[in-house]
Amino acid sequence: MQLSHAAPESGRTPGELASANAFLNALLREWPQWSRQEQAPSSIAADASHADGGVLLPLPGHGLTLWLPLAHWSAAGRHLFALPLWLSPEGGPWRRCGLLELATLIAGEPAIVGPRDANRRGWLFVKRVADSALNLADAEAARLDELKRLAWPAAGYLDAEQGLVYGHAVHPTPKSRDEFSADDVRAYSPEFASRFALEWLALAPEAMWSVDCDGQAPAERLAGLVADDAALAAVGLPDGWLPLPVHPWQMRTLRSHPAYEHWLRAGKLKELGALGAEWHPTSSLRTLYAPKQRYMLKHSLSVRLTNSRRVLQPAEVARGALVHGAFMSPLGRRLSERCPTLSIMHERAAFAIALPDGGPLAESFVLLRDNPFAERDTAYVMATLCQDGPDGTPGMLGKLVAALAEREGRPVADAAERWFAAFLEVALRPFLIAMSDFGFLFSAHQQNMVLELADGYPSRVHFRDCQGTTFSEATIRQLEAHVPGIEAARELQFSQAEINRLCGYYLIVNNVFNVISALGAAGAADEMRLAARMRGFLVALKDEGLAEPAFVDYLLDAPEIESKGNFMICLRNVNETTEPDGSFRSYVPVSNPIYHCAP
Template identity: 25%
Template sequence: MCDTPAERELAEELAGFRPDLTAAYLAALPGARAAVLARLWRGLVHEPLPWIADRARGGDGLSVRLTDGRLLHGPPSDPWATGTAVAAVELDGVPYDHPASLMAALKVPGGEPFAAELDHSTASLALSRTAPPPAGPPSEPWEWEQRSPDGHPYHPTCRSRPGFSAAEQLAYAPEHRPVVGLRLTPVTGATVRGSWPSQWRDGETVLLPVHPWQAEHVLRGRLVLPGPPAHPLLSLRTLALDRQVHVKTALSARLTSQVRDISAYSVAHARATSELAARVADRLGGRLHITRTLAAAGAGTPDLAVVLRESPYVHAGTGEQVVPVAELSGHFASHDPHRRSARTTEFARLALGVCLELLDLGVALEAHGQNLLVVVDREGRPRRLVYRDLADIRISPARLARHGLPAPPMTGRLLEDDPTALRRKVLGCLVTGALGPLAGSTAELGALLEAATRDLSPTADLQALRTEELPVKALTLMRLSPAGDRWAHLPNPVRGAAER
């Protein structure tokens, strides 16, 4: 049964054009509600929400008291657990089994629009789970990015796609494995950085690749031409044209936390950022490849811009594969438990070593499960890392100078010297977006971090990782109060692992 507007809307659409999926969609709804409710409960238990007064453990779970005296009660919540489900959370004794209904009942600032996003997240997650599982190992490299239906393991709006109909999700979302026909929009006087492909020029006019959803919903009235076919990747608005080139499109829709457009700042600095990051990465002796920005172009507005990037797949040698870290647990799943644990530790040691060393040099990567990929050999051993999408990294001029590296040829938001902000960028993304989901629990994460950092070169950043509370993005707070990144600080599991 469909209980909410978004659930009913998708069900009605499916009944009209894909009735064969209706039963599977309805069957997936209870599990999707429980999965999103678990993510929301994690935020209510662990994030610094201003209307929560205190939290206390009870014999059968956790109680959360609101500043107005009302009481939430639910099951225990491990902030690093993945694949969890919460059947219901009680508010003053009344059980709620739908995250949107619970958020609406809380009646807190920002709760109404967030409840609508939770509704979309639940309905879209159920639709994603109707995608048939992969028939076998990937035969094309982008198929690694189309294997999981569930999205971000900790984000309550993991599958929120407001503005996307059921037909559009089936046509464009990676878990449904479509081929997407991009569009081309002519722009005269476009800003171009890098060498723009000749086939996308018409004299002085530049043809910008456009996502078909953007063409239909945002760029109405503009001339739109047929474009090349492409394969959607984990981020949905980034697509593989082939094994060599990926295209990042502007998508003026809020997916998880952000509207996925491309700023004029990103277009202007994309090439310089890529070149600087690659030069710094060269100091790591081949352990990290930065996917080069080939070109960027825009019309001066964030809703009409594009970045062309080198494909991560070009960095695979004979017999190697390039796997997004978000899909690494699935790659390791076929190994026996001992081998899987060894491979996970090898990856964690490689990723932490690379990201902390690069941070010391002056570049803070946003190394979460989408942006960070790992090159694995025939035996599944992690060999090297590949990083893509430099739009939200941070660069420290002071650290670069300390190592004799030239100052970055840019100004603006990418530059940051504050150690706390730099560590948040690296650790908040790498631990929350990569290592935490691989570990799957606080105890396992503590053991993984302890083993992976034991022999790394000592730096102040490593010391912070091992001794200070772990910074994580407060994903629920960020949706209730959308004013940039907000942070929670969780107990450091490394200390517990060392004590054990």
């Protein structure tokens, strides 16, 4: 299967380099039988010679060896590869190897996937790799000029949300959408800068399920949503009925559900059609943004994205109320006072079509999340800020520190270190304090963190997606008198070793180490100098007297920390939402530069 898009000046198809980088970084984290070499094999063409050498990867089941050229080797673990890739039979000549051929070979390599899995799930995996690569190629071709211009200070909040064209930087299928057609991808995906009106339903009270987190009645909450949109406000509803916004793609799924048909036949549900303002999918695809609305909307979508099918579960929906209650408690207020740069994008309410037995129809869930951003605010989702530029050029973060260096008349490396130091104080400190002194645990990965800039430097961090938040046992006991239902948080209880693993991956490997890798790949900083600065920050934080320093000690003292195994999760078709144990078992050790830079 070949990508059929016109090649840019480099001779590569659009998006090919980004897809290869995400695939190879995911593979090399989880499969240790490779070696880094300083020079390409002598029989390979001269264009495969790169300053950082490359990686030799044997495929013994096929009697083959791969040569993966390196444009940048990252001490923080996310490398930049160069194309073309090369393949050789044992003792034979080298030839070029495309990504889909590589994916097919890997999926059938018993040494990597195991004898039981070879050729068993491989075709689904290869199909997802192909679909992702084609989606990414289409998106880069469509958005190339915008990607090149994506930079502070001209870019605003929405530009960054819809600028995540390359998706997860360490994943074999960063842009696969199993149930979407090619037309659906273009119509509903942020990487195509799509926008659309919502479908609206009118429901009798008995046909609506709802939950809130601050006591406001569902009718009042939805009235506020409607009042923000003049076109909606002009639509009359029967007395006592409530409006429900539905993602237009998800409406197809709902129409065939028995509960939907039940209320429709009973005369308790009416379709109002596509109405009102245009909404924009954000980097998370199922979360929608409209600049003049007081809320963002997070919908259930019956689509598999990266590692899970994105249908919200009742326990996930309920967590928004628990997080809001925790922050309104005396303990939460003390945390907010202690960490003034941390802002939580609370989920104020959730709605769904009711099942006949009174429960929620999960496929119809919609969450109302705080919207603190104007369209032009310089507040950027971290995944886009750290994304590579097109065809290996510097991304947003590299261009940002270069602009700061020019403005301030200092070397780029100095500007990068100053920026990184501010990032540690503004964005990392609150999560470490919350964990160590308050027992609040956040899955603060790159798509859950929005970094607000003031004059180019980090000034505030916004955390979103309460589904990935929980609390220590001691904290749950403190909150019981203040937060009804907080006992449910015990369903997500972790040992210290599990906390180290999960927070080490989400907050550190996926987030902070990606910042270091992005600055290194842009040629803006020495990565080990940034790791040393981070070590100094952690030592100073510990010296302040943390109540529970175990996680900080782990970061300082562990030669290796753990990373989620996205490659094998994808290859084995694990759904993280319903099979969390499969995700937990996937974790693999990666080198910890914080430890290795110790004096």
